Each structure stands twice: as C-alpha cells, then as structure tokens.
Amino acid sequence: MNTVYETRRKKLENYLGEQQIELAMITAPSNVFYYTGFNSDPHERFMALVFDMRKGEITLFVPLLDESSAALASDIQKIIPISDAEEPFEVVSNTLGADIATFGVEMKALSLFRYNGLKSFYPKATVSNIEDAVNAQRIKKSAHEIKAAQKAIDIIEKVLAEGIKTVKIGMSENELTAELEFLMRKFGADGPSFSTIVLSGEKSALPHGSPGERAFEKGDFLLIDMGVIKDGYCSDITRTFVIGEATEEQKAIYQIVLESNKAGINAVKAGVELKSIDIAARNVISEKGYGDYFNNRVGHGLGIEVHEEPSVHEGNTAIAEKGLLFTIEPGIYLPELGGVRIEDIVYINDDGEAQVLTSYPKELQVL
Structure with a gap:
C-alpha cells in the first residue's frame, strides 16, 4: 500500500514527466520532509531528494552524520551519505552520472553557491524552476x-x-x-x-x-x-x-x-x-x-x-x-x-x- 509520501512523490513525478525534466532536486528541508518524512535542518551542509526520471529512481543525499536518522525516519530506500570533506555535486555526479540535459530545482531554495556547484559538474544542463509545482501540492492540506x-x-x-x-x-x-x-x-x-x-x-x-x-x-x-x-x-x-x-x-x-x-x-x-x-x-x-x-x-x-x-x-x-x-x-x-x-x-x-x-x-x- 502506498504511503502518503509515495503518493506525494508520484504526483510530482507525473509533473516532471510532463515537463520532460530528467533530474529534479528537492533541497528545501521542508520539502524533503513533505516528500519523505525525514525532517532535518542540514544547516550549511548539502541535503537533496533527487528524482531520476531516466531510471525511475529516487535518491536521498544527506550529510554523513544524518544517515542513520534519515534511514529511520524516511521511506526512501536509496540513501547516500556525503561527508564534510566531499564535494556534494561530485557525489551526485558519481552516483547518478554526468550526462543530464535538464535539471529541475526549487528556485528560492537553491543558493548561488549551490548553483555554481551544480553547473561545475553539469555545465551543459538546462536548469528550470519546479517550485511552483511543489507549492501547488503543499498549499492544499490533507x-x-x-x-x-x-x-x-x-x-x-x-x-x-x-x-x-x-x-x-x-x-x-x-x-x-x-x-x-x-x-x-x-x-x-x-x-x-x-x-x-x-x-x-x-x-x-x-x-x-x-x-x-x-x-x-x-x-x-x-x-x-x-x-x-x-x-x-x-x-x-x-x-x-x-x-x-x-x-x-x-x-x-x-x-x-x-x-x-x-x-x-x-x-x-x-x-x-x-x-x-x-x-x-x-x-x-x-x-x-x-x-x-x-x-x-x-x-x-x-x-x-x-x-x-x-x-x-x-x-x-x-x-x-x-x-x-x-x-x-x-x-x-x-x-x-x-x-x-x-x-x-x-x-x-x-x-x-x-x-x-x-x-x-x-x-x-x-x-
């Protein structure tokens, strides 16, 4: 039986498919919680729920110190920890591959610092805003x-x-x-x-x-x-x-x-x-x-x-x-x-x- 989080993710996946977005990255902690059940503030560290529409896979990238908490709280099967010494987008690239044409992001949540990191590993990728679709889901409360x-x-x-x-x-x-x-x-x-x-x-x-x-x-x-x-x-x-x-x-x-x-x-x-x-x-x-x-x-x-x-x-x-x-x-x-x-x-x-x-x-x- 689908969990409430699976149902929410499926709705977003339908949107991503319609928009032909290959990879979508959810980084706002509130949205990660909305789609996974894992509620955490990573502070300056990198955390992202990534939808890989090419493979039909979902990956949760978390700070290394949050790996156990994420496994306990969320229903995501694939959790990838990132240590403080690692470059986040290098880990993302090594995990998901570097040949990605379209990236969906939440515009307000993605800092210029993170955007530059993304573009350094995905220089040819087109980056588009999916925040409106996320907000449209979250605005209606169950x-x-x-x-x-x-x-x-x-x-x-x-x-x-x-x-x-x-x-x-x-x-x-x-x-x-x-x-x-x-x-x-x-x-x-x-x-x-x-x-x-x-x-x-x-x-x-x-x-x-x-x-x-x-x-x-x-x-x-x-x-x-x-x-x-x-x-x-x-x-x-x-x-x-x-x-x-x-x-x-x-x-x-x-x-x-x-x-x-x-x-x-x-x-x-x-x-x-x-x-x-x-x-x-x-x-x-x-x-x-x-x-x-x-x-x-x-x-x-x-x-x-x-x-x-x-x-x-x-x-x-x-x-x-x-x-x-x-x-x-x-x-x-x-x-x-x-x-x-x-x-x-x-x-x-x-x-x-x-x-x-x-x-x-x-x-x-x-x-």
Whole structure:
C-alpha cells in the first residue's frame, strides 16, 4: 500500500514527466520532509531528494552524520551519505552520472553557491524552476495535515492560557518569553515555530519587534505572538492584553481590530479571490480612520513552515480553494501608545467553508 509520501512523490513525478525534466532536486528541508518524512535542518551542509526520471529512481543525499536518522525516519530506500570533506555535486555526479540535459530545482531554495556547484559538474544542463509545482501540492492540506496542525495549535493555546497567569507589573518581556518557551516544552512541543514575540507598552506598536528588558507597567498593551512545532507542523497565534487597567482608547482600538479579525474570517470561503479576505478585514480598520496604522498583509499560509503559501494580501487575485490553511491577523500599530493584533488560524474545509482552528478567547482580557 502506498504511503502518503509515495503518493506525494508520484504526483510530482507525473509533473516532471510532463515537463520532460530528467533530474529534479528537492533541497528545501521542508520539502524533503513533505516528500519523505525525514525532517532535518542540514544547516550549511548539502541535503537533496533527487528524482531520476531516466531510471525511475529516487535518491536521498544527506550529510554523513544524518544517515542513520534519515534511514529511520524516511521511506526512501536509496540513501547516500556525503561527508564534510566531499564535494556534494561530485557525489551526485558519481552516483547518478554526468550526462543530464535538464535539471529541475526549487528556485528560492537553491543558493548561488549551490548553483555554481551544480553547473561545475553539469555545465551543459538546462536548469528550470519546479517550485511552483511543489507549492501547488503543499498549499492544499490533507486531513492528516490538519490533524497535525491542530495538535500544535492546542499546545500553544495551553501555553498561552498558563503563561499569562505569571504576568505581573515589573516583570520583563524576556522573563515572560522564558516562561512561555518553558511551557512549550512542558506541554509537549518539539520547539517554538519562530522566535517568540512578547512586546509591552509602546513596543507593542512594532509588528515584529523583539522582547527585551522592558518591564511591564500598569496600563500597558501586552502583545504575545508565538507558535510551536509538533511532529513537523507549526502553529502561530497572537493575542493582545492590557495590564492593570484599560483606557477607553485602548478598548476602542481593540474592538476595531477584533471586528476586523471577524470580518476577515467571515470573508473566507472557497471560490473568492484571496485579496477579498484582506480587503474585508482592512476596510473595517480604514473606515475607523486607522488605515495608515495597518501596514501588513492580513495573513499567510501555515503548515510545515510557519510562513508558506498562500500570501493573503490585497493584491493576490488567486482563488481560495478547499484545503487552504492560513492566518487572519489584522492589527493597529500606534507609535507611542502601542499596538493590537489578533491572529487566528483558518482552514477551508471540504464544504468550502471557513473552519477556525484556534479557540482561545478574543474578547479583551485585562491581566
């Protein structure tokens, strides 16, 4: 019986055959995981899943130190280790032969350094981009993938619920970050899916600011944006709180962002242009006079990576389809006062409707 990975590889092989690509090289670690089940960051070392369409063979090239792990985690039979002393493309050439006319690669994943290495051993080969085909597969999530993502979501919501209990005036952003990341591991995460963002007071107006030594004060906005990885899939959630006591202005701004978040979610369904989702959320903020203070897209795809396709922005005319998984995260960021962001994860289910996978309360909480 075919594994989920074999099914995915077969779909890519069909595309490669149609495009008459002789050799395809998958090097992005997230894509190697998608097609094999082996999840590893090789850092500066070479790792590639190679489809040899001439022979109908698939080979996984890995750093020597990862050979055993790859054999345990993946369903690929032919695994070739490469030591730190070896030239990767010399090993590829010796293994697969040097007479190759067409090479398929992921354009964003292949550095100029690696491209030069490829061309030094395959100088006559035509190199073409297969990344769009890979992304077209990955963008539509299976029931298995949604189940995996839900595990990561459940963990991060538990972390948030427990973590905010420790918040007190005088605590620093770094201290709360440490508490949250401890809880991630305690509750079963494999690690954070990105650097945890904890921002207070005026710093919360920095959409992707970094936690520091700033101590929490009464009346601060407290913005927490974080996620975890669990079994290869990511979560990402943002909630904004007020410490001590909220002013009427803070309550009003929060309510606008909450209405924007709900408008964005309500606009989600199969068959609409992705831009319409962004515009629905953006219009709420613009109509209240804060359009200049919402300067990012409303959402991004989520899955094996914390940022993947689709990009939900006001210029994206692609059509929303069943199987898409992405965030809805409008915000208002006011210099000096601070910012509010509310982020949920939405899935377009088999009925073509929006299914919100996050469940953490969104009404303003004063800590």
